[in-house]
Amino acid sequence: MKSLKRAGGALLFAAAMLASGASSAIPIVHVVDPNPNVPIPYLGSYSYVHDLTVGGFVPGVDTLDSASMSLLLRDDAGNEVFQFEVGLGQVQGFQNVNNGSQGELYAFALTAPSLLDLALDGLINVTIxxxxxxxxxxxxxxxxxxSTLTAQVTKGVSGTSPAGVIPEPSMLLLLGAALAGLGFATSRRARRK
Ligand SMILES: [Ca+2]
Ligand SMILES: [Ca+2]
Ligand SMILES: [Ca+2]
Incomplete structure (x- = not known):
């Protein structure tokens, strides 16, 4: 019974650690800003890479909590249909860049597959x-x-932190299974005495 109580305490502690991760997150920003600006012709495309490691993100150590992108496009004429392809899994479709001197700002959050893509190596490919x-x-x-990528990152400690991905229910399940195994081993040892 004692070991079960201890396992329960450890689980609560781990859950508290995961929950508190978000509050200590720091922003890491990466900007891709070609000069001169890049014309994207009709039916053409332009690709670039956002790199969080430039701003200090350490893949496998730091935890990526969330990320968002904002892109400034400009146009002088016409009504166009286009999309942003972010990482392997995210497509954001839009229509008509404003024909004005201010340009038009497009902002969106990275969804789960793109977040994972970014967390693995700190890099994400974008195609317009x-x-x-x-x-x-x-x-x-x-x-x-x-284009500006803004990530919320919880810094880890090298060598002691597990791979820096977003806390998932599967992580808690794994943790639970490990703790259950620990409890089982403890009770077996107790029975052998
Ligand atoms: Ca520019
Ligand atoms: Ca146009
Ligand atoms: Ca336009």
């Missing part, structure tokens, strides 16, 4: 793809100005 035009008068492209 021109798909179509919604006005038959125009076959028109637009212009990439810059």
């Amino acid at each position: 793809r021109s798909l179509a035009h919604s006005n038959s008068q125009f076959q028109t492209g637009f212009i990439f100005d810059h």
